[in-house]
Amino acid sequence: MSEPANALEISGLRAGYDASDVLLGIQMHVGASERVGLFGPNGHGKTTLLNTISRVIRPRAGDVRFMGEPISGLPPQKIVERGLIHVPQANRLFPDMQVLETLELAAFTPRARSDLKQNLDYVLALFPRLAERRSQQCKTLSGGERQMLSIGVGLMCAPRMLMLDEPTLGLSPKLKDELADAIAGISSRGIPLLLVEQDIAFILSLVDRMYLVDHGEISREINRGGEVDHQEIMDMYFGSEGAS
Amino acid sequence: MTADTISAIIVSGLVLGSVYALMASGLSMIWTTLGIFNFAHGALMTLGAYVAWTISNSAGLGLGLAAGMAVSIAALIGAGILIERIVVRPFYDHRDILLITVMTTLATMIFLEKGIQLIWGARLKQLAPIIPGKVQLFRTTISAQETLIIVVAPLLLGALWLFLRNSRTGRGIRAVGQNPDAARLIGIDVSRLFIITFAMSAVLAGLTGVLLGSVRLLTPDFGDEPLVKALIIVIFGGLGSLSGTIVAAYLMGVVEAALTFFIGIYWAPSIVFLLLIAVLLFRPQGLMGKVAR
Numbered sequence: 352m353s354e355p356a357n358a359l360e361i362s363g364l365r366a367g368y369d370a371s372d373v374l375l376g377i378q379m380h381v382g383a384s385e386r387v388g389l390f391g392p393n394g395h396g397k398t399t400l401l402n403t404i405s406r407v408i409r410p411r412a413g414d415v416r417f418m419g420e421p422i423s424g425l426p427p428q429k430i431v432e433r434g435l436i437h438v439p440q441a442n443r444l445f446p447d448m449q450v451l452e453t454l455e456l457a458a459f460t461p462r463a464r465s466d467l468k469q470n471l472d473y474v475l476a477l478f479p480r481l482a483e484r485r486s487q488q489c490k491t492l493s494g495g496e497r498q499m500l501s502i503g504v505g506l507m508c509a510p511r512m513l514m515l516d517e518p519t520l521g522l523s524p525k526l527k528d529e530l531a532d533a534i535a536g537i538s539s540r541g542i543p544l545l546l547v548e549q550d551i552a553f554i555l556s557l558v559d560r561m562y563l564v565d566h567g568e569i570s571r572e573i574n575r576g577g578e579v580d581h582q583e584i585m586d587m588y589f590g591s592e593g594a595s
Numbered sequence: 596m597t598a599d600t601i602s603a604i605i606v607s608g609l610v611l612g613s614v615y616a617l618m619a620s621g622l623s624m625i626w627t628t629l630g631i632f633n634f635a636h637g638a639l640m641t642l643g644a645y646v647a648w649t650i651s652n653s654a655g656l657g658l659g660l661a662a663g664m665a666v667s668i669a670a671l672i673g674a675g676i677l678i679e680r681i682v683v684r685p686f687y688d689h690r691d692i693l694l695i696t697v698m699t700t701l702a703t704m705i706f707l708e709k710g711i712q713l714i715w716g717a718r719l720k721q722l723a724p725i726i727p728g729k730v731q732l733f734r735t736t737i738s739a740q741e742t743l744i745i746v747v748a749p750l751l752l753g754a755l756w757l758f759l760r761n762s763r764t765g766r767g768i769r770a771v772g773q774n775p776d777a778a779r780l781i782g783i784d785v786s787r788l789f790i791i792t793f794a795m796s797a798v799l800a801g802l803t804g805v806l807l808g809s810v811r812l813l814t815p816d817f818g819d820e821p822l823v824k825a826l827i828i829v830i831f832g833g834l835g836s837l838s839g840t841i842v843a844a845y846l847m848g849v850v851e852a853a854l855t856f857f858i859g860i861y862w863a864p865s866i867v868f869l870l871l872i873a874v875l876l877f878r879p880q881g882l883m884g885k886v887a888r
């Protein structure tokens with residue numbers, strides 16, 4: 352069986368809400384077992400891009416291929432079944448369910464269910480805090496614990512690729528380090544990663560390559576080792592176009 | 596108050612409460628999972644009773660009560676699926692889904708009731724009891740059928756609770772109710788679970804109809820009063836809480852029975868409503884409710 356070169360390939364992807372387009376033709380790829388970052392100011396389409404890939408919202412045009420096969424016409428549960436797992440931003444999960452119950456439920460597709468035992472052991476070893484809180488309801492978890500559970504839920508889906516949307520949003524530096532270690536551990540198992548982050552140091556410590564998302568388009572691609580142009584990032588944040 | 600009175604009130608309260616609990620749990624399930632009210636729920640109860648009558652009664656096909664119940668359950672699974680597909684599904688992405696489905700399910704209720712009247716006519720009908728005869732309960736004698744209702748309702752509700760708690764589909768239904776987007780992202784087919792929820796709710800309504808159809812007389816508006824009571828119970832028990840709904844149903848049954856005994860059948864419903872309004876003034880979220888979704 353020949354392994355396709357890229358885990359994820361996206362071309363000409365357009366999507367949006369109601370009358371307005373948010374994504375204006377995204378072109379990008381994630382290689383097999385590659386770690387790729389998405390960076391850019393809020394409101395420029397990073398979350399919309401992940402939502403469109405996982406088909407929470409419908410693409411208006413363009414093509415998404417996962418492991419070489421087109422998936423942009425599939426419903427979300429089929430995409431999960433194939434192993435492309437989206438861990439959404441600030442997921443409050445299922446407030447009245449217990450931690451362990453949530454993790455077991457997350458192995459919902461037949462493929463994930465057959466790996467339930469070993470994935471559960473892995474998640475509880477990766478996040479011992481979740482093991483301690485196993486019979487607590489999701490709504491009683493702290494922000495950091497909830498983020499760990501979100502990632503744990505993603506892992507229970509038996510991912511062949513993970514997309515994480517701002518996993519450290521609102522967390523303390525100490526927790527950020529903990530999560531960075533966990534995420535590095537996950538990707539060291541050969542799972543390709545697409546990571547959305549606002550924290551430039553955090554994202555650079557974890558990825559091989561990075562795209563800058565700007566006004567619904569990929570404005571730049573930065574390879575690891577390549578010089579990060581801080582001025583350009585500042586410009587993106589503060590909109591000081593022409594001031595440089 | 597004599598022991599006979601207390602016994603009579605409790606027994607008749609249990610019968611009422613069981614009927615209310617069966618009806619309201621189906622409505623509550625739909626609210627918790629989809630965030631809408633199904634006003635056709637009462638008409639589904641009526642439909643269940645009429646279908647069972649046609650199959651079982653000697654004036655119909657005369658195939659016996661077991662066949663009547665089986666066909667009735669099958670018919671209601673179909674009716675539940677059709678209602679979800681035709682009058683609810685087209686509006687899932689609409690932001691006024693709650694108000695739109697109030698209209699579409701009310702329209703369905705009228706359609707079903709008039710349809711039943713056209714097909715079966717307005718003449719009163721009655722199902723044969725599943726168990727004939729009388730039973731002495733505490734110090735009160737009631738029909739065996741009413742005793743059956745008291746026994747079957749908790750069994751059905753217990754089975755529903757176990758299903759929602761332990762089965763994969765049941766857990767999925769709870770997950771969809773709590774966070775449909777997160778449910779989608781773990782591979783749950785949300786629209787399939789919506790259909791299952793509707794079908795199960797319709798079957799609960801139909802079974803209530805079959806159980807009650809030998810105690811009361813069948814008319815095309817047989818389900819109206821239970822629907823209104825069930826709506827109030829779901830709100831009173833707390834939106835989004837199945838256990839709240841069940842507690843509220845039995846509470847309402849006993850209170851209604853007591854009021855009927857002491858102040859008579861005419862004023863009892865009004866006083867019941869008054870009490871509910873008073874409770875909701877102090878506990879707007881209902882008995883065991885959470886903040887509305």
